[in-house]
Amino acid sequence: MSNKELLNLENISKSFGVVKALDSVSFSVYKGEIHGIVGENGAGKSTLANIILGNLYPDKGTIIFNNSELKTNNPRIANELGVSMVHQELSIFDNLTVAENIFPMHNFTNKYKFIDSKLLNENAVEQLKLFSLDIKPKEKMINLSLAEQQIVEIIRAISSNPKLIILDEPTSALNSKEVENLFQILKQLQKKSIVVLYISHHLSEILNLCNRVTVLKDGKYVDTLNRDEISTEKDLIRLMVGKDLENLYAKKNYYNINKKEVFMELKNVNRNNSVQDVSFKLYKNEILGIYGLEGAGRTELSKILFGLDNFDSGSIVIEGEEVNQIKPNEAIKKGIIYLNKNRKKAGLFPGMYACDNIICPILDKVSSHGFLDKNEIKNTTEKFIEELNIIISNITNTPKQLSGGNQQKLMVATCLGTAPKCIIANEPTRGIDVGSKAEIHKILKELAGKGASIILISSELPETISLCDRALVMYDHKIVGELSSEEITEEAVITLATGNK
Amino acid sequence: MLDTNISKGKLNKINLNDFSIFILSIIVFLFLAITKKNFANFENIYSMIYGISMEFFCILGLGFLLILGEIDLSIGSTYGFIGALTGYCMLILNCSIWLSIVLALLVALLIGLINGFFIVKLKVNSIVMTLGMMILLQGARTAFTMQLGGATYSYAFRSISRFRFRTIHLSVLLMIATIIILELLLRKHMLFKKLYYIGEHPESSTVYGIDSDKLKIYFYIICGLTAGLAGIFSASRVGVTMPYTGTGLEFKMVTAAILGGASFFGGKGSIMNFFFGLFFLALILNGMVMFDINPDWQKFVIGAILVTSMAIDTKFNKKSDE
Numbered sequence: 001m002s003n004k005e006l007l008n009l010e011n012i013s014k015s016f017g018v019v020k021a022l023d024s025v026s027f028s029v030y031k032g033e034i035h036g037i038v039g040e041n042g043a044g045k046s047t048l049a050n051i052i053l054g055n056l057y058p059d060k061g062t063i064i065f066n067n068s069e070l071k072t073n074n075p076r077i078a079n080e081l082g083v084s085m086v087h088q089e090l091s092i093f094d095n096l097t098v099a100e101n102i103f104p105m106h107n108f109t110n111k112y113k114f115i116d117s118k119l120l121n122e123n124a125v126e127q128l129k130l131f132s133l134d135i136k137p138k139e140k141m142i143n144l145s146l147a148e149q150q151i152v153e154i155i156r157a158i159s160s161n162p163k164l165i166i167l168d169e170p171t172s173a174l175n176s177k178e179v180e181n182l183f184q185i186l187k188q189l190q191k192k193s194i195v196v197l198y199i200s201h202h203l204s205e206i207l208n209l210c211n212r213v214t215v216l217k218d219g220k221y222v223d224t225l226n227r228d229e230i231s232t233e234k235d236l237i238r239l240m241v242g243k244d245l246e247n248l249y250a251k252k253n254y255y256n257i258n259k260k261e262v263f264m265e266l267k268n269v270n271r272n273n274s275v276q277d278v279s280f281k282l283y284k285n286e287i288l289g290i291y292g293l294e295g296a297g298r299t300e301l302s303k304i305l306f307g308l309d310n311f312d313s314g315s316i317v318i319e320g321e322e323v324n325q326i327k328p329n330e331a332i333k334k335g336i337i338y339l340n341k342n343r344k345k346a347g348l349f350p351g352m353y354a355c356d357n358i359i360c361p362i363l364d365k366v367s368s369h370g371f372l373d374k375n376e377i378k379n380t381t382e383k384f385i386e387e388l389n390i391i392i393s394n395i396t397n398t399p400k401q402l403s404g405g406n407q408q409k410l411m412v413a414t415c416l417g418t419a420p421k422c423i424i425a426n427e428p429t430r431g432i433d434v435g436s437k438a439e440i441h442k443i444l445k446e447l448a449g450k451g452a453s454i455i456l457i458s459s460e461l462p463e464t465i466s467l468c469d470r471a472l473v474m475y476d477h478k479i480v481g482e483l484s485s486e487e488i489t490e491e492a493v494i495t496l497a498t499g500n501k
Numbered sequence: 502m503l504d505t506n507i508s509k510g511k512l513n514k515i516n517l518n519d520f521s522i523f524i525l526s527i528i529v530f531l532f533l534a535i536t537k538k539n540f541a542n543f544e545n546i547y548s549m550i551y552g553i554s555m556e557f558f559c560i561l562g563l564g565f566l567l568i569l570g571e572i573d574l575s576i577g578s579t580y581g582f583i584g585a586l587t588g589y590c591m592l593i594l595n596c597s598i599w600l601s602i603v604l605a606l607l608v609a610l611l612i613g614l615i616n617g618f619f620i621v622k623l624k625v626n627s628i629v630m631t632l633g634m635m636i637l638l639q640g641a642r643t644a645f646t647m648q649l650g651g652a653t654y655s656y657a658f659r660s661i662s663r664f665r666f667r668t669i670h671l672s673v674l675l676m677i678a679t680i681i682i683l684e685l686l687l688r689k690h691m692l693f694k695k696l697y698y699i700g701e702h703p704e705s706s707t708v709y710g711i712d713s714d715k716l717k718i719y720f721y722i723i724c725g726l727t728a729g730l731a732g733i734f735s736a737s738r739v740g741v742t743m744p745y746t747g748t749g750l751e752f753k754m755v756t757a758a759i760l761g762g763a764s765f766f767g768g769k770g771s772i773m774n775f776f777f778g779l780f781f782l783a784l785i786l787n788g789m790v791m792f793d794i795n796p797d798w799q800k801f802v803i804g805a806i807l808v809t810s811m812a813i814d815t816k817f818n819k820k821s822d823e
Contacts, residue, residue: 308707329710338708346704350820351768352697360698361709363691371689414709 005064006031006195007052007164012061014047017404019431021047023219024061029164034186034196036210038203040240040494041294041459043216045199046088049166052197053085054078066163082163086153086170092141099124099137102156127155131185147178154185158194165189166197171205172295183209201293203233203498215239233500234491241461241490261285263422263453264305264336269314274300276477278314282422287444287454289464289488292474293497298457299341301474302424305455306338307331332361335421339412339428341457347411348399355381355395357410362417384413389439405436412440422453429463441467461490475499522760522777529784537791549783554672555662555738557779558731560754561679562613562724564775567758569717570700570767571627573616574751575634576728581747582642583609583729584736588654589645598658606729612638613725617718635751643744653740662737672734676776683772696720700767749800756807757782764818765811782806 007029014022022044029035037045050056052063057073064070065081072078093101099121108120124137135148144152150170157165167186171179186196186209200206206213207230215222215236222239230236264282269275275297282288292298303309305316307326316323318334328338340347349357358381359366366376381395388409392402399407408429415423425444429437444467448454458464464471465488473481473496481496534541559576566573583605590601616634619625653659664671687693698706699713706713736742761778763770785806786799 306708327710327712328707329712332710340705340708346702346708349698349701349705349768352701356694356698360706360711363694367691370691372691372694 004030006066007197008064009048009052010062010064012048012051012058012063014044014051014056014058017431020219022051022058025216025219025221026061027214027221027224029195029197030212031195032190032193033211034190034198034209036206036213037197037199037216038201038206038213038236038240039216040461042218043240044219045216046168047219048216049085049168049197049199052078052164052166053083079160079162082161083166084157084160084162084164085166086150086157086168088169088172090146090149090153092149092153094140094142096141097137098128098135098139098141098144098152101141101152102127102137102159104156105160127159131155131188147174147181150174151182151185154182158189162194164195164197166199168199169201169295170198171200171202179205201295201498203236203500206236207233217241233498234495237491237494237498241494263319265317266305267315267317269301269304269311269316271300271304271309271311274477275304275311278479280472280479280482282453282455284421284451284453285448286469287448287456287467289456289458289468289471290474291458291461291464291471291493291497294459296474296497297477298474299426300477302338302426302455302457305331306336306424308338332418335418337361337415337418337420337423339415339423339425341426341430343407343411347414348407350399352398353396354385354390354392354399354402354410357399358384358414358417360414365417380417384416388413388416388443405432408432409436409439412443416443416447420447420452422455423447424455424457426457427459428456429458429460461493464488464493465490473497519762519771519774522762522774522781525760526777526781526784529781529788533784533788533791537788540787540791545787549780549787551670551673553776553779553783554670554676555735556731556750556754557672557676557679557776558727558734559750560757560775560779561683561772562720562727563751563754564758564761564763564770564772565696565720566717566724567763567765568696568700568768568770569713569720570703571620571717571721572631572755572765573721573724573728574628574631574755575612575616575638576724576754577747577750577752578635578638578642579609579612579725579728579747580732580735580750581742581745582638582645583732584746585642585645585649585742587658587733587736588649588652588742591654591658592652593648598655598661602733605733606726609725609729609732610722611725612729613722614718616725617721620721621714621717639748642742642746646742646744646746649742651741651743654736658737659740660737662734680772680776687771697768700769702768752807753782753803756803756810759807759810759814764814766814766818766820769818 005028009028010026012022012025013020025044025048037048039045047056051058054072054075054077062069065083070078070081093104102124103120108116108123110116121137128135128137131151133151135144135152141149141152154167170182174182186198189196198206198210207227210227212224212226213230213236214224217240261284262281263284267279269278278301290298290301300309304311307328307330310325316326318336349360355377359377362380363372366373366380378395384390385392385395390406390409390413392406399410402410412428423444428440428444444454444456456464456467468488469485471483471488471493472479473483473493475497476499480499483492539545559580563573563576586608587601587605590596590604591598596604612634616631619630620627662670662672666674695706695711695716698711699716703713732747735746757778758770758775759765759778760781761770761774761776763775782803785802789796789799789802
């Protein structure tokens with residue numbers, strides 16, 4: 001290792017179950033640079049950051065930091081060696097003061113071990129001055145703007161005099177003026193020879209700020225480019241998208257979309273900043289993709305469609321009838337069902353029988369006069385177990401006893417029980433094996449073929465491309481483009497999703 | 502391969518856990534029957550059952566709430582307060598017996614509604630909310646009983662709890678009928694099935710269209726009503742309400758419910774087993790009397806059983822986040 005390198009990653013691999021989050025990633029970060037990391041959702045950026053920070057321990061590979069091997073899963077040790085991070089989600093203490101937030105681990109105590117608040121505040125002022133900021137050290141954190149809170153967090157991260165600071169999507173809550181300020185601060189850090197590892201979806205920021213950029217794709221290292229090797233954002237997009245995977249997914253069947261039959265129409269739907277001015281039509285017989293990068297508002301939008309969240313203005317028309325603030329049980333009555341994105345958070349009853357799981361949304365269909373019909377329950381359950389090829393030894397098995405793929409299929413079965421006219425599928429195949437994935441794809445296609453409308457929200461671009469008849473792309477809480485099945489390519493989608501026209 | 506496997510699927514699978522409190526009760530029962538001559542006679546057993554029937558309605562509403570993943574710690578003081586209020590209506594306001602009972606039950610309903618509203622709509626933590634309600638009602642109960650000054654209720658009111666069909670008291674008959682009907686409904690009826698879904702996983706039940714907020718409020722109201730009903734039965738049996746009536750009862754009920762298979766993490770429990778939870782506690786307390794153990798130790802024993810059963814519940818039923 002030569003002297004110009006601060007951090008050297010060698011063959012880092014990390015898997016979560018069947019998912020390979022990182023696959024033999026190697027690259028170096030040089031002293032004195034601002035180093036960008038880009039990639040699609042699920043490319044492995046956050047996993048990589050957490051490994052460097054010591055929050056996760058790699059399955060394979062070595063990390064050389066400042067000429068010695070970093071081998072720890074204790075963030076505190078990494079911190080003492082000079083690595084610190086500002087996470088995407090702020091980790092602040094709302095009701096403590098700015099000074100206390102800057103120095104949560106430092107002991108400014110007098111000889112009786114009581115906190116010396118004068119010393120604490122003086123040190124805080126010193127740090128704040130470095131960035132010529134007008135924030136009082138005694139101010140409660142909760143009274144600060146989001147941007148100021150973020151800056152306090154950055155100050156906290158550099159207060160321990162790190163050699164390397166990692167920033168994960170630092171600008172998601174900032175306006176352009178605040179982004180400009182942040183960049184000034186980062187460039188000051190660079191002058192103090194603190195190396196910055198900058199993770200972002202916003203390619204324009206990367207090009208503005210970084211000296212070198214590393215591209216990851218599906219957990220693999222693609223390339224590291226010098227700033228002068230990149231002429232436009234398109235160059236980066238091409239690397240992020242890659243070419244090799246395009247043929248892995250079967251070419252879609254084109255359904256004859258009857259564009260006259262609208263199932264649902266949204267007109268200028270808004271929800272306090274998380275969804276802005278969304279309008280589109282959802283037809284019968286189609287799979288409509290909604291794509292956006294993390295934080296673009298796609299999950300928020302899907303929750304509004306099913307009534308899990310309210311909307312503030314605009315209107316939703318379902319089969320010609322305008323609905324206001326629909327509730328989930330009303331949505332189910334209208335034939336809409338929601339396939340939740342994280343089955344651990346909602347969508348399954350882990351301790352209840354498989355048959356109880358399947359009948360949950362259709363209790364009235366498997367009972368007569370309100371009393372549950374045992375045979376009906378058994379028949380319905382067995383029908384779906386067979387249809388979806390769920391590997392289970394008994395209908396009284398609980399989801400806890402099933403594999404991830406079978407749990408997911410059980411959740412799909414629960415949704416299909418309602419004989420839905422519209423399925424909102426939020427990440428229907430996240431983290432499951434290839435076989436189950438293909439089966440779920442087949443089911444979604446068949447349903448669309450039979451006349452159902454399907455909204456597919458997937459972070460996996462190849463999935464969106466191979467399944468969807470049409471795709472809407474979201475950026476910054478708005479729909480920024482619509483692509484027909486011929487127009488959907490990784491490049492086109494990513495270009496829109498990163499805010500480029 | 503798959504088909505042969507599925508055909509084994511049976512819905513009425515026997516789960517040994519469902520019988521553990523029943524088996525435990527039998528063991529204690531046999532032990533007492535063998536060691537103490539005067540235990541296993543009809544008089545003693547029936548008076549135990551009769552005693553349980555007074556408190557049974559208290560555990561009813563609580564049991565539903567535990568299935569829903571909620572709790573009501575104000576049932577003991579509702580029990581005491583509603584008894585005192587019925588007496589107050591009869592003796593101080595000179596209302597007729599039935600009017601007094603109806604008025605008192607309306608107030609019980611209101612107590613349940615307030616609990617439910619604060620917990621469901623305002624998202625107040627249910628333990629803290631109902632603890633507050635407990636203190637508040639204890640105050641009200643004591644104030645009302647002071648007004649009554651220890652006066653005995655009329656013969657007509659006292660005879661409600663003494664009413665018998667042949668040898669069986671009205672409250673015992675009501676209890677048996679309630680156990681049979683509700684056990685059947687809980688196992689077979691879709692409305693009651695929803696309680697288990699909500700208790701097992703509130704977020705999932707929302708996604709599948711179950712209106713958990715509405716059901717929770719309903720069952721808080723039912724809990725207030727059943728606790729009030731138990732309080733009226735007990736006032737009729739004792740003939741007078743004391744300033745301490747119902748104090749500590751909520752913890753005895755929680756203990757019995759957890760013994761009867763309910764879980765602090767929701768989604769579990771059956772009416773039949775709640776009865777056996779009460780029966781088990783009654784056996785223990787009865788046994789303590791038989792062995793001449795100072796009654797001052799009763800609370801100690803209930804506390805010890807509660808702590809132990811909670812530890813077992815947490816070990817086996819706690820849901821992991823991931």
